Amino acid sequence: MLACYVCATAVGWILHMREQVLLSVKGRPPVRGTKQYGQRFSAAFCRLLTVRTVLVAAIASHLLVGIAAAQTLPRTQDGRPNLQGIWMAVNRAAYDLEDHAARHDMPAGLSVVDEGAIPYQSWAAEQRQVNFDNRATADPLGNCFLPGVPRVMALEHPFHILQTDGHVAITFEWQQVHRLVYIDTEPPRYAGVESWMGNSRGRWDGDVLVVEVTDQNDQTWLDAAGNFHSNAMHVTERYSLRDADTIDYEATIDDPEVFTTPWTLRLVLKRQTHLDRILEYQCQAEKSEANGDFERDVRTWYPAPIPAENAPFDADAGAQLSVPATPPDVPRLADGSPDISGYFMADAGGANYGLEAREREALMPPSRGQVVDPIDGTLPYQDWARAERIDRELPHRGYDDPTAHCFLAGVPRSHYVPAPFFVVQGEDHIVVLHERMSWRHIFLDDRDFLSDRIRLWQGHSVGRWDGDTLVVESRNFNGKAWLNELGDVVTHAQTVVETFTPVAQNQVIYRATVSDPIAYTRPWTIEMPFNRSDDELLEVACLEDNSDLQHLKDVRDEYRAGQGQGERS
Amino acid sequence: MTRTVRATTWMSLGLILGTSSGLAHHSFSAEFDINAPVRLEGRVSEMRWANPHAWIYLDVEDEAGNVVNWAIETRAANGLIRRGWRPGDLAVGTVLIVDAYQARNGTSTASLANATLADGRTLFEGSPEPDEPQ
Numbered sequence: 001m002l003a004c005y006v007c008a009t010a011v012g013w014i015l016h017m018r019e020q021v022l023l024s025v026k027g028r029p030p031v032r033g034t035k036q037y038g039q040r041f042s043a044a045f046c047r048l049l050t051v052r053t054v055l056v057a058a059i060a061s062h063l064l065v066g067i068a069a070a071q072t073l074p075r076t077q078d079g080r081p082n083l084q085g086i087w088m089a090v091n092r093a094a095y096d097l098e099d100h101a102a103r104h105d106m107p108a109g110l111s112v113v114d115e116g117a118i119p120y121q122s123w124a125a126e127q128r129q130v131n132f133d134n135r136a137t138a139d140p141l142g143n144c145f146l147p148g149v150p151r152v153m154a155l156e157h158p159f160h161i162l163q164t165d166g167h168v169a170i171t172f173e174w175q176q177v178h179r180l181v182y183i184d185t186e187p188p189r190y191a192g193v194e195s196w197m198g199n200s201r202g203r204w205d206g207d208v209l210v211v212e213v214t215d216q217n218d219q220t221w222l223d224a225a226g227n228f229h230s231n232a233m234h235v236t237e238r239y240s241l242r243d244a245d246t247i248d249y250e251a252t253i254d255d256p257e258v259f260t261t262p263w264t265l266r267l268v269l270k271r272q273t274h275l276d277r278i279l280e281y282q283c284q285a286e287k288s289e290a291n292g293d294f295e296r297d298v299r300t301w302y303p304a305p306i307p308a309e310n311a312p313f314d315a316d317a318g319a320q321l322s323v324p325a326t327p328p329d330v331p332r333l334a335d336g337s338p339d340i341s342g343y344f345m346a347d348a349g350g351a352n353y354g355l356e357a358r359e360r361e362a363l364m365p366p367s368r369g370q371v372v373d374p375i376d377g378t379l380p381y382q383d384w385a386r387a388e389r390i391d392r393e394l395p396h397r398g399y400d401d402p403t404a405h406c407f408l409a410g411v412p413r414s415h416y417v418p419a420p421f422f423v424v425q426g427e428d429h430i431v432v433l434h435e436r437m438s439w440r441h442i443f444l445d446d447r448d449f450l451s452d453r454i455r456l457w458q459g460h461s462v463g464r465w466d467g468d469t470l471v472v473e474s475r476n477f478n479g480k481a482w483l484n485e486l487g488d489v490v491t492h493a494q495t496v497v498e499t500f501t502p503v504a505q506n507q508v509i510y511r512a513t514v515s516d517p518i519a520y521t522r523p524w525t526i527e528m529p530f531n532r533s534d535d536e537l538l539e540v541a542c543l544e545d546n547s548d549l550q551h552l553k554d555v556r557d558e559y560r561a562g563q564g565q566g567e568r569s
Numbered sequence: 570m571t572r573t574v575r576a577t578t579w580m581s582l583g584l585i586l587g588t589s590s591g592l593a594h595h596s597f598s599a600e601f602d603i604n605a606p607v608r609l610e611g612r613v614s615e616m617r618w619a620n621p622h623a624w625i626y627l628d629v630e631d632e633a634g635n636v637v638n639w640a641i642e643t644r645a646a647n648g649l650i651r652r653g654w655r656p657g658d659l660a661v662g663t664v665l666i667v668d669a670y671q672a673r674n675g676t677s678t679a680s681l682a683n684a685t686l687a688d689g690r691t692l693f694e695g696s697p698e699p700d701e702p703q
Binding site: 194362404419435486535538541546558 | 647678
């Protein structure tokens with residue numbers, strides 16, 4: 001390409017020289033071969049030589065720098081541009097994709113749309129104005145609903161990319177949203193099933209990751225200014241790594257129901273070099289707590305103290321369970337560690353309805369019991385915590401279960417809620433995507449735990465391979481989660497040590513040992529198999545369709561009215 | 570053909586074992602009353618393919634002749650989709666006989682135990698195991 005450019009430039013230069021000689025002469029052109037012609041030719045030649053040399057040098061150097069940049073871009077082992085890390089958009093597209101002046105709820109910003117304005121059909125332009133006028137209450141994001149694509153990429157919250165040969169996992173700080181991009185030319189297994197975040201299929205076009213997003217519903221907006229789309233929208237995203245810390249992102253929106261022509265928006269995504277992990281912003285949980293709809297439990301939430309009357313916590317009481325054997329022929333990564341990536345579903349035996357064995361009771365399904373230590377299968381509760389667990393079975397406490405509010409399930413419950421999860425296994429960290437919209441990052445780089453003040457629903461997890469077993473220790477919990485619908489208790493003081501041991505081609509034995517000196521007298525361990533299959537994740541948009549919470553609240557409120565009770569302490 | 574009956578008889582048929590409600594994100598015992606079983610016969614007005622629970626809306630004529638729209642909570646849409654059901658499969662107007670447990674707050678809301686089509690086939694056949702993907 002460079003050679004063609006040089007040839008074309010040389011030919012153009014010669015032709016242009018003659019033209020310039022003639023144009024540089026005011027009045028009658030000099031006769032060719034005369035002294036005057038020679039002087040003017042020399043002057044024009046020198047002038048053009050200078051200008052052209054500078055131009056050619058600049059263009060050539062730009063091309064060479066570009067080629068050098070392409071050669072020096074960080075790349076994965078398979079040679080693809082390495083998009084991994086923590087990123088965030090650096091513009092005001094989250095507020096309004098088009099040029100906009102400042103308002104009380106949005107700072108001013110420049111358009112990120114190629115043609116400046118979005119090419120709405122006339123009816124849709126009117127609808128956009130209605131949306132804009134009502135944005136304070138009508139914006140789905142204001143209700144903490146899933147943002148859709150491309151809006152989620154523009155939010156002023158960081159997100160994280162993990163990239164393997166077969167998948168790109170994008171996890172977002174905002175509301176624990178995730179996207180799983182299958183690098184695959186096959187159509188999605190559940191093509192045609194609409195969801196808030198849609199189906200994403202990716203492919204590499206040279207150094208550009210191209211993602212086709214289909215099957216999004218018509219419930220999301222494109223920004224906070226009421227720009228919208230229909231369920232016919234097809235989004236084509238292109239991720240181009242400009243340099244180690246910059247991704248040029250573009251999304252082409254094709255929606256013949258709403259727009260007159262396809263259009264493209266562009267975002268600059270910058271690496272968040274000051275972060276080594278993203279945290280959580282559980283929009284709905286924070287909103288509910290602020291509104292008084294989700295009440296603090298001073299016994300379990302951070303920073304609840306260990307009750308003075310507690311029996312001593314015997315941290316050494318945990319039995320030594322033997323580690324299951326891993327056959328040598330389980331799938332493995334290039335470095336020899338087991339490959340535990342893919343779609344998994346726990347054979348949890350009803351752990352979401354109790355960790356101790358119990359029969360079906362009323363409308364509560366049974367549990368086979370998952371506690372393997374203590375060997376009698378009984379959770380070693382402190383007295384207050386056992387009493388609390390029994391109280392949580394009462395109808396008026398159903399409202400208190402965080403998952404009834406669609407909040408996060410915590411650890412280990414996220415693995416047995418029950419809903420499947422998808423493991424994407426990177427070189428130095430693992431991302432777990434739970435179908436019930438939440439994620440976990442497991443860091444394999446021997447990093448420190450977070451400051452005591454950072455408290456998370458899903459905790460902070462650091463893992464290592466011990467032979468063929470992945471051992472994960474998690475701390476920094478907030479103590480808001482329940483262990484199941486029955487109400488098994490856990491507090492912010494829990495440390496969870498999980499082991500993932502492959503025992504067959506597509507089975508992992510999972511154990512979680514919970515050490516919680518506030519709620520228990522000693523550590524205890526649960527166990528269950530995780531089974532892998534080739535299924536794909538669907539989406540659980542819990543909050544967006546949660547009709548149950550009001551019923552549970554009615555039951556709770558009616559009980560309180562009858563009891564003359566005030567706030568639960 | 571459409572009426573609401575407080576039914577206790579179907580419980581004795583062992584259908585309670587077929588409880589196929591959501592098994593998902595909240596306590597069913599807390600929201601629905603096992604002592605308030607209802608049998609509803611009516612026509613589907615809508616099905617919402619939602620998570621964590623899908624909802625069947627059923628127009629049911631009560632004893633006074635008024636049509637009441639019942640909201641019947643069933644399993645998560647994802648569980649149904651994985652079993653091969655797709656939005657649109659349950660057409661508006663489909664006649665259903667539904668055994669369900671009414672919500673504790675006394676509204677026209679219930680948790681599906683069993684739904685039978687006019688030809689006798691069971692809707693969403695088979696109850697999920699507790700850990701079936703929801």
